[in-house]
Amino acid sequence: MDLLTLIVFLPALGGLLCLFVPRAQVRVVAVLASLATLLVSLLLFPTFLGGAEAAESIFGTSYGKLQHVIRLPWITGEGFEIEYFLGIDGLGFPLIILTTLVSFLSCLASWNFDTWKINKGIRGYFFLFLLLETGMLGVFVSLDFFLFYIFWEVMLLPMYFLIGVWGGPRKEYAAIKFFLFTLAGSVLMLVALVAMYFYGGAAIEAAGGSVPSGYRVTDSGAPVAITHGTFDLIELATNDVIQKYFSAKATLFLGMRFAPIMFMFLFIGFAIKLPSVPFHTWLPDAHVEAPTPISMILAGVLLKMGGYGFLRLCYPIFPLGGEYWAFLLATVGVVSILYGALCAMAQTDFKKLVAYSSVSHMGYVLLGIAVMTPAGFQGAMFQMIAHGISSPMCFFLVGVIYDRAHHREINRFGGLWLTMPKYGTMATIGFFASLGLPGLCGFIGEVWVLLGTFDAGSKYTWAYPMAILAAAGVILTAGYILWLIRRVYLGNEREEYRGFPDASGREIFILVPMAILCIALGVLPMQTVFNFTNGTLDLLLAGVTDTINAMI
């Protein structure tokens, strides 16, 4: 059995099993299924053992050198072939580990399902939950655009129901908002999918009907011949003929130049997911209404799909679009950073504040990618992983207190560090990681992105003010997080919360791994993330830069 296939479908199998076991055992099965997925996904590590050099040589030799590749024909017809094509490289690998980890922890966070306000349908809940995990994992491993799209949609529906059924008072509104926003992005992606297939086919047609593959070789070492349009993401990115055709001035789509317009289509789809201003308003609503574990998943993994999409689709396939829209994208990133932080500052709902902080933090991802510098790409990737750890932690921290107080009004809290010392300590770590304190994970991503942005000043003059504005974001971030800590955790104890029990064993068990990772990522960024990602990112950036330079 192929490892990646196992990882992807193990949760779904567990989910099916959930439907048939006695009610009392459902959560056990679900937790075991997600734990098994986590453990299996850790088996991917041996591929990269051997330190920085080994990882470099694996991911660094060529963008196409993927690991754990499985490639089977799936839907084949006249002139097209949709493949079951899975594989990982430096982009997918850390995100897979992140997904399985966050899923496991949030599955554990669902352990007290019976005490929720809406505790009907435990089977359905865990089934959908695990189906969601399958969808997310599928997105990160599929290298066939069609398959990618299918997993993208597979992930959408469980989320809709998880928010819409088990959510808070305005769950229907939030769920439909989430669904429609994402769907709007999917539609544009679908257009791009079809267009890329046909335009790719046209490129090959124009080149004589058969071109050598950009990265695949037969056993004898000769490149595989490509005779028709393809959904293979790596092929689209590495095939010279297709790349030239895509970025040529004469290639038009609806009267506009192909690469920028396609880039924009994909960008909007992913920017909604990221989410960046102005496509972000689904996020606070979804977070506020979603149950705690779902918020964790949403913040920890779903948002990363946006960033992953940029790095996997937009930039490698349409580098010219990146160049064309760089200013716009960076502006959107900076606005997200500042605007998200400002909005967070004005919130009175604890969870909404954390949700807006996500908007702010993901702005760094967009900014780092938009400027197309090595440090920017690295920082963006790191920021995704780091945010994927710190933000679920923050959401869980909110959940813990919500379970006890049954409200989330920041101004009604106070002195919780005295009432619940262990919880307070964990909260300090979580929120300081989010604040970007050096030594914790949030710092690395921000600094790398800022330096990367500034470094782009040699290409784009506007990068200087962008970097400075983004750096001003660190003040705002410190402002709203410290103000939050002061209002919720500091101050004197309040009478109504005096009897609250400190964090339980289960809650500590969920928080500790995230706290450890927050510190580990902050202290050893190279060993924890960069060694796995940098090779791929460098190649990717080199490809992007080459294409751009060739076109100018």
Added chain:
Amino acid sequence: MGQYTYEILLACGVLSPLVSFWLLVFAGPKLGKPAAGWVAVVLGMGVPLVLATIVLIGWLGETEGGRAALTAGAYRGTWAYIGTIPVTVGVKLDSLTVAMFFMVTLIAFLIFVFSIGYMKGHSDEVAGKSKYHRFFAYLSLFGFSMLGLVLSSSLLFLFIFWELVGLCSYLLIGYYFDKGFASAAAMKAFITNRVGDFGFLIGLMLVFMHLGTLDLDEAATVFAQQYAAGTGIFASHFTLFGWSLATIMGVGLFCGAMGKSAQFPLHVWLPDAMAGPTPVSALIHAATMVAAGVYLVARVYRLMTPEALAFVALIGCLTLTLMALIAIVQVDIKKCLAYSTLSQLGYMIFAMGCGAWIAALFHLITHAFFKAMLFLCSGQVIEGCHHEQDMRKMGGLMKKMPVTGITFLVGVLAIAGTGIPIPGAEIAGRKIGLGGFFSKDEILAVAYVRAFEWDDISKHEEHGEAHGAGHTAAPEPEGSRAMLVADRTQAEHHDEHQPAAAAHGAQSTHDSHGGADRAAIFKDMKKLPSWMFYLAIFTAYVTPFYMMRCWWMTFMGKPRDQHVYDHAHETPLMYVPLVVLAIGTFVSSYFLFRPLIEDASHSATSAAMVLATDGELGTEAIHAAHGWLRWYVGGAFLVGFIVAIAIYRNGLGLAEQLKKVFLPIHTILWNKYYFDEVYDVVWVKGCVLVAHIARFFDTYFIDLLVNLSAAVTERIAAFSGLVIDNHGIDGIVNGIAKTSIDIGGVARAPQTGRIRNYVLFATAVATVVVVCVLAFGMDSGSGAATVASSVAP
């Protein structure tokens, strides 16, 4: 000692407090009240102090060349890559590091010990719950961060530890977090520091981009090369407020120092930070962390342009004056000391800006000793007086707390710059005086030269440089070289009287860039505005006044509050550190630290301008300045003391009258120039207002658009559903159905259900058909005929 020995000892010294921190975090509650504290004392600071002492002794035994080799060969490892540029983690090993390391560990150790005494009572309780282990855990973490900061060889690591000491400061200021003002002060401290860090980050970005490295030494080398070649950061024509990019870089880095060292206009957090426990104020907010800003400037000195240094001097000058004036009216003993700290930090920064690198660091170290001592004394007083901090309620405590009173007086004398300025009054060739006497004196001397004699000297330098470029070691007239331009070459050619030009000539043979660039950048330095010098001198008179006022109000005169007076007592465990610090103030600073810093200046400031003045180093001009200055500075403490005693000798009566006379001025000072109020309105309220606008915009505009588009879609859907679908497409379908029904209705009529009718109908139809066939159907007709014919017989 070998290279590795130094590095390992120093690294262990940094990591030991970290071990202590984790130990206290996990096992702290089990260890209980005194044990947790002693863990911090022994593991957290005792071990580093021992290691630092070993390092110091070893270092003092090294030769000049040996030290240079150790500095050059210090460990550098790659921590991570930013893009393709490596970020190194390593040990910055030079005399400054050794001196700072020793100073920090020594003072911190004493304060840790003091803390155990301070926390003995109920001072460790937060809202009635003991957080004893937490306090010492934070202190240990601070020890780790501060020592890491001192040891960092890379700007990024400097920044990392920089933020970590900020975190510790935040946690410790907010130690009594049940108190609203404490948590507010903690937040204020952190955010104000973040504002400074914003500038630091910009500086860091410029360094990263234009110098292509974050290592301090490499950055300095690249900076010098770029200056010489006019490339990189010097190639840019970008200016802001008339500052070149290189200047912006220096100012940006200095902004970090402004935050941490609480320089005007980011000074607002430090007085509030006194909400923390007093040992914390002594350690973090007087001796070590706030001085980190000065240390940072010292470390990035080689990246500073003359314009950037002018800005540094300006900020320092404003701080030292404005804060000293506020200190005059303070009645809270800790606040008074806090403003004095601000003023002294201003002196250090001002010295840095003037080019008195050595004097600034020297003042940093002397100040650390006496200010830590002063704060500990105030802690003793506060603890003894049942947490009373208002000096108006004290008085006459000398009888109750003699040791504290005397050590406090030592501190007052030291900060006032007490010494004997009379020529000839020397012991072992040195002037007699306390720490501040030497350090402040030197700062003022350099400032004087920069303000009044600079044009002559810089002209000379230019001249000398011309000679140097031609490798002619032409001797300059003795007495003209007032300033020592220190660099590594000079450390090797340790001939103090060698003319500048010769030094430059020698330099150029060793280093293709250093000398000439340094001299060129040195030449760019402008004359210091004379008002800065006057302000600094003026403040030298104010300082003794407010310090003596503080001491007199607390310890002398008659007790003003009997309750406080009755309660007052001393704790023996707490005055041991006081005595040690008092001795340190007396002896160590001048004899130990001044030479070390001077030594550090050779390597740490190569390719930049350092002005040093000292009895041994200076020449005629500086001696002249120094000579008469010494009278002014030396006289200052006497004047200040006498005025203070004259006013406060008989209680507060006279002071009250003076207050009435100078009421407007008093009001302004009392309200700290309204900085807090203005910041609150402009920044805090402004930011929150903008935040609310953003939120409003988000909820009522962006979301409105989203909901509106949803509503519009819904309308369109409704329209298409009701109008087009129901009346159009559905109309056709339903129309067909309706017609069918109508037809059916008509067709239904004959269906009577009576068999007779059916039969009749069938018969009739059959008849009609037959008739028709017979009548009109030709074929059927002929068919019938055929049948007929065929059946014919």
Added chain:
Amino acid sequence: MLSIGLTHYLVVAAVLLCTGLFTIMTKRNAIGILIGVELLLNAANVNLVAFDRFREGGLFDGQIMALFIIVLAAAEAAIAVGICINVYKNLATVDVDSARQLQG
């Protein structure tokens, strides 16, 4: 001597047909109608047999069809009487006009 020709047979058959039709149209009693139907069938039989007799090269297929019709008529009568009995059971009459439940 009057030879009996085809015409005579056809006339008899026509009389029978008309009688049957008349019976069906006038009778309200189901049994009566059944008898009328039998008359119609027999009219058809007479015609079939007569045409077969007077056709050249007759192969007795007319007679065979007549035999079929007789058998079918018997079966039909049995079914029809069964229906009548059931109708009577339900409605206590065999008046066809009263059995109108199935009218649309």
